[in-house]
Amino acid sequence: MMTEENRGSRTLTVDIGGSGVKAMVLDEAGNPVTERSRLKTPKPPKPDAIIEAIAHLAAEQGEFERVSVGYPGVVTNGITKTAANLDPDWIGLDLAARLWDRLGKPVRVANDADVQGYGAISGQGIELVITLGTGFGSALFVEGKLVPNLEAGHHRFRKRETYEEQLGRTALKTVGKKRWNSRLKRAIASLEHLFNYDCLYLGGGETKKINFELPANVKIVPNVNGLLGGIALWRD
Ligand code: BGC
Numbered sequence: 001m002m003t004e005e006n007r008g009s010r011t012l013t014v015d016i017g018g019s020g021v022k023a024m025v026l027d028e029a030g031n032p033v034t035e036r037s038r039l040k041t042p043k044p045p046k047p048d049a050i051i052e053a054i055a056h057l058a059a060e061q062g063e064f065e066r067v068s069v070g071y072p073g074v075v076t077n078g079i080t081k082t083a084a085n086l087d088p089d090w091i092g093l094d095l096a097a098r099l100w101d102r103l104g105k106p107v108r109v110a111n112d113a114d115v116q117g118y119g120a121i122s123g124q125g126i127e128l129v130i131t132l133g134t135g136f137g138s139a140l141f142v143e144g145k146l147v148p149n150l151e152a153g154h155h156r157f158r159k160r161e162t163y164e165e166q167l168g169r170t171a172l173k174t175v176g177k178k179r180w181n182s183r184l185k186r187a188i189a190s191l192e193h194l195f196n197y198d199c200l201y202l203g204g205g206e207t208k209k210i211n212f213e214l215p216a217n218v219k220i221v222p223n224v225n226g227l228l229g230g231i232a233l234w235r236d
Contacts, residue, residue: 012064012105013230014054015112016071017041018085018134018169019205021050022227023057025064030231034061036224045086047093055102067099067107068230070115072135074149078109084154084164085135108233111149112226113137116203118146119229120221125198128191131226132184133204136164140195152191163187172206181211188218 009028014021024036037060042049058064073082078096083089099107116139117129123144131137136153139146153164165171167187172180188200192215200218202210207220214220 009066009234010064011231011234012058012061012067012103013115013227014057014067014069015115015226015230016050016054016069016086017112017226018045018072021053021057023054023061024227025061026228026231030228032224032228036227037061046089047087047095047098050086051098051102054099058103065105066234067103067105068115068233069095069099069107069109070112070226070230071095071109072112072137074151075109075111076149078107080109082151085168110233111137111139113139113150113203114146114148115229115233116221116226117141117201117229118232119225119227120201120203122199126195127199127201128195128197129201129203129221130187130191131204132167132202132206134169136162136167137204138163157187157190158183169206172209177209177211180209184210185212188215 011026013026014023019041020038021041022038024032025034027033037057039053071080072085073080080090080093080095083091096107096109113131116131121127121141127141129139138150138152140150154162157163157166166183201221203221
């Protein structure tokens, strides 16, 4: 129940994706207190349009005192450094400051896969998180501590192509589910050799297309983790 004591720390958690922008409010313990709302990612996906979409979702979501954002690119100190699946205008933008101005509440921003990872991991051993959506997201955790901005997606995987080129949404549409699944199987084997993880979590909307039996140390996590993980950005 919402009491006066925990009113002070509700977090609006936002996930900026290539196809949708999603938001929901979490209580101090990180539990949802609202229904998730979603808008289509504006086209072209420029900063002003997406910031307005977030403001719209924020108004729908009601009251909150702080904001966490998962952004689909490299983020350092609230600044968005890459924009593989958005618009180049994002590069070098102080998203935390811009949103703080717009929403009037303090904002923290992290890579979307990092946020998804926070919502999924157990905090034990080496845990790798891969997100399969518009892009190919990756996050690495060692005993619960994040190695930020991993960006495995843009590394060479096979046939002179990156993981994202082989397994992103465009590739899925081009080569179809069957070949995409066989590529994913190989990608898992390749990532296991590289990271020797204890557990690999697969998140993102396209996990519903997986049609083979996953190894015992690989788990599919619900997409809502991309929002639930937002609470971790305020854990200090
Ligand atoms: C970006 C990553 C992001 C991933 C999933 C990639 O293109 O470079 O930072 O996590 O897409 O959105």
